[in-house]
Amino acid sequence: MTNNKDINKQNIVLEIKDLHKSFGNNHVLNGFNLKLYQGENLVIMGKSGSGKSVMIKCLVGLMEADSGTISVMQNDITKLNQSALDTLRADIGFLFQGSALYDSMTVRENLEFPLRRHTKRFDSTANTESLVIEALDSVGLRDAIDLMPSELSGGMKKRIAIARTLILKPKIMLYDEPTSGLDPITAKEIILLMQTIQKKYGTSSLIITHDVDCARVISDRMVLLIDGKDYVVGTFAELSKHKDPKIKAFFKNKTS
Ligand SMILES: Nc1ncnc2c1ncn2[C@@H]1O[C@H](COP(=O)(O)OP(=O)(O)OP(=O)(O)O)[C@@H](O)[C@H]1O
Numbered sequence: 001m002t003n004n005k006d007i008n009k010q011n012i013v014l015e016i017k018d019l020h021k022s023f024g025n026n027h028v029l030n031g032f033n034l035k036l037y038q039g040e041n042l043v044i045m046g047k048s049g050s051g052k053s054v055m056i057k058c059l060v061g062l063m064e065a066d067s068g069t070i071s072v073m074q075n076d077i078t079k080l081n082q083s084a085l086d087t088l089r090a091d092i093g094f095l096f097q098g099s100a101l102y103d104s105m106t107v108r109e110n111l112e113f114p115l116r117r118h119t120k121r122f123d124s125t126a127n128t129e130s131l132v133i134e135a136l137d138s139v140g141l142r143d144a145i146d147l148m149p150s151e152l153s154g155g156m157k158k159r160i161a162i163a164r165t166l167i168l169k170p171k172i173m174l175y176d177e178p179t180s181g182l183d184p185i186t187a188k189e190i191i192l193l194m195q196t197i198q199k200k201y202g203t204s205s206l207i208i209t210h211d212v213d214c215a216r217v218i219s220d221r222m223v224l225l226i227d228g229k230d231y232v233v234g235t236f237a238e239l240s241k242h243k244d245p246k247i248k249a250f251f252k253n254k255t256s
């Protein structure tokens with residue numbers, strides 16, 4: 001299934017070229033490449049331990065690559081100073097695996113947190129309350145504003161974490177296993193929410209997932225990370241029909 005929407009292939013919002021990262025003799029990334037176009041959902045699949053998290057950590061600056069270039073909206077992030085990097089980072093929303101809400105803060109305080117960290121992004125007259133409510137509305141959880149994370153279900157936590165990421169109105173969303181740990185129905189709701197957000201805000205998304213159903217529904221294109229490389233790139237329909245056993249393994253018993 002392809003999503004019926006505009007993808008601007010002239011406009012590359014994120015580009016990784018020839019990325020290498022090793023830990024001693026463990027050569028995790030071995031010349032990995034990726035292009036994310038404006039408005040698309042790009043799914044990355046790879047076996048456990050193949051380097052997906054290492055790649056995303058290099059992307060958000062939590063880890064330094066050995067070599068290669070990473071450009072975000074035409075800026076080579078390895079060449080930016082700290083303040084330029086911070087500004088650019090606010091354009092990238094990162095949904096951590098496991099939601100990572102602050103347990104001692106209410107939902108409202110969790111959402112206010114990124115606003116306080118990126119004050120430059122909003123003028124001082126911006127009404128924090130209305131930004132929080134807008135973000136909660138976009139995930140359908142306005143009534144949860146005064147709850148503590150311990151009072152939320154797993155699916156609700158995921159939605160609140162998405163709202164906290166959305167509040168900065170990022171141009172690029174990175175999702176690390178957005179549906180893991182959720183039952184199939186809640187997983188579908190989260191996928192639907194990701195699609196709604198994409199349409200409403202026109203974001204481009206990079207989605208790491210093991211969930212073949214999620215990949216089928218949400219991806220415009222997919223990249224399989226195998227042997228440290230972008231082994232193959234294509235649509236779900238193309239890759240799920242592939243004859244290569246390494247590619248077939250990802251879709252085994254799953255195509256319908
Ligand atoms: N800080 C680190 N120090 C040493 N080795 C690391 C470090 N971080 C990751 N690795 C190694 O890099 C490899 C890739 O790990 P990574 O976490 O990227 O896998 P992954 O594809 O995200 O797997 P999963 O699907 O299980 O999340 C693994 O062999 C791991 O042991």
Ligand SMILES: [Mg+2]
Binds near residue numbers: 052053054
């Ligand atoms: Mg990982």
